[in-house]
Amino acid sequence: MSKRVHNFNAGPAVLPVPVLEQARDEMLDYQGCGMSVMEISHRSKEFESIIQTAEADLRDLMGIPANYKVMFLQGGATLQFAMLPMNLRAAGASADYIVTGSWSNTAVKEAKKLGDTHVVFDAKADNYNRLPSAGELQLNPQAAYLYYCHNETIHGVEFKDDPTPLAGVPLVCDMSSDFLSQPVNVDKYALILAGAQKNAGPAGVTVVIAREDMLERTPANLPVMLDYKLLAESGSLHNTPPCYSIYIVGLVLKWLKGLGGLPGMYELNRKKADLLYKAIDNSGGFYRGHAQAAARSIMNVPFRMPSEELEEQFVKEAKKADIIGIKGHRSVGGLRASIYNALPMAGVEALVQFMQEFQQKAG
């Protein structure tokens, strides 16, 4: 038996044990072909089946309409932050960005390098503990698109009701850290991007789901690896894709389908998040969540304690109890528990029990 810990890492993050077991068992011989998935050609029938099955399962799970293309790309969300304006924002046009935390902030920085970028909301004054109300958004009816981040991994704020763009303005969403955690209406979006290393697989592959009319915006003469239109039309196979990462994503998607798809996953995620937030709320202020209640993420739960010394001690003792990855990001401080799809309820229960015991000892 392998040793396993309670893995609260923010990403790369915990993966389902059955996925890892299958990857282990197939490492030297994928389904009788006598090669590892890492050793087969991306033009082979074996890999074609892997990538096509992954796409079909993703379409099935998310209900992706036929007029959307699915891409498996490289470079993480960070490369998407540049590809997005390169492809979707015509020369001279402006794009609207909602800033609710570190990741949407980074997206703005990249977009500004490449052209006119309008920040329509920024929660910096509240240290990104809340979401905008509809009335706070100063939207541009001529915007090339309206961009937002569905879940801010560092600040732990997650949209429940998505921002509504003005008529004719495409909605673009960074879904990296709550991708596949809940049902989603894909047809609200013109483009969805998601780095895989939170809920969908290992680092090194990024899923992009784009409505076909968006691909018509790609300007001529972009380098091929930055060209949505070309990458979409090639089925992510213009050059060698990150084959092994796509294979793992495919295994995760099968695992999700076995759990009842996104509604089943969401129910479990809600239960996990409720348990953890209840422990925070019932601690009499010993633990304090960073996000305002209405903005709380079901994936990333940053919280503080009465002193930095206690926080440090908490991290140290948690590690002894095999509770890993609990230190908060330096911009928020304190603790953060990332409770992604593959983190089982038993992991949250172990954390909550540890929190209660720690508080009793400290009190």
Place this chain on the structure above:
Amino acid sequence: MSKRVHNFNAGPAVLPVPVLEQARDEMLDYQGCGMSVMEISHRSKEFESIIQTAEADLRDLMGIPANYKVMFLQGGATLQFAMLPMNLRAAGASADYIVTGSWSNTAVKEAKKLGDTHVVFDAKADNYNRLPSAGELQLNPQAAYLYYCHNETIHGVEFKDDPTPLAGVPLVCDMSSDFLSQPVNVDKYALILAGAQKNAGPAGVTVVIAREDMLERTPANLPVMLDYKLLAESGSLHNTPPCYSIYIVGLVLKWLKGLGGLPGMYELNRKKADLLYKAIDNSGGFYRGHAQAAARSIMNVPFRMPSEELEEQFVKEAKKADIIGIKGHRSVGGLRASIYNALPMAGVEALVQFMQEFQQKAG
């Protein structure tokens, strides 16, 4: 025991069995940390050790001088074809390219999208079966750099004596398909790029080795994922790198060191290539190598047979003998055996024996 075949794939390609075995054994629990390498933070001490050890082993194997930076990037050589001129060719400057096959041709196409690109040699008229002589190169003394591809995977031509740039012109080399196959004098180069999925690891990671003065050329305001200077300074950790692919590269580097490093590897590669080329040369014209003798690659051996029907039959029957990945690229036709580092001598022996038996039956 896992079934294993003789894997002649051109890339993704065969990996060393001990590497795959270690990856399998560590899949659920990397060195007692209770997590897979796919599940650990890229900021953890475990992953820091993985990436730093990989870099140290690469520096040791290749003798990389201290004034060179090593990067582990995403997007394959194809993204490098764009990043290279974006970073190293100033606005208005021109770069020289030597075209010896498909891959250098693709590099030119990308470079031309972004600025002035001068093809100083093109072997198209000979269907890329040869290399330039020094006298054939029309070099520009003002060139931003001189680019060439050390080994053309599709056409099977490989430089023995590298092209000599004019004084002050940096030499840039795509080493993807013979990376780590032989000793190399890194200090001849200003920049080396290599997609990993031939000799170094799985698809999804690209190694870039850049002399520090080249990083000073990076213009302001490039998107971060296209910015050599920033990526080099962050130790490839500005955002989440392709962690698992880097881990596998690290295992391959350890395996190479155990085999006696690049001199030991080269000796074995020479023996394998000699055996295969001898089988071709001694076939009385039944098998005909694509490349001229002086240009022959020790990694990729494309060859033809008397008819396309025979070639098709060869591929089919080879597969029954567990000889896989032997079909040539459509632009050259015929057969191609890629005999990378991890393809054991026994694999070449099996292929040569099969070739001889096939010829006897056909005759």
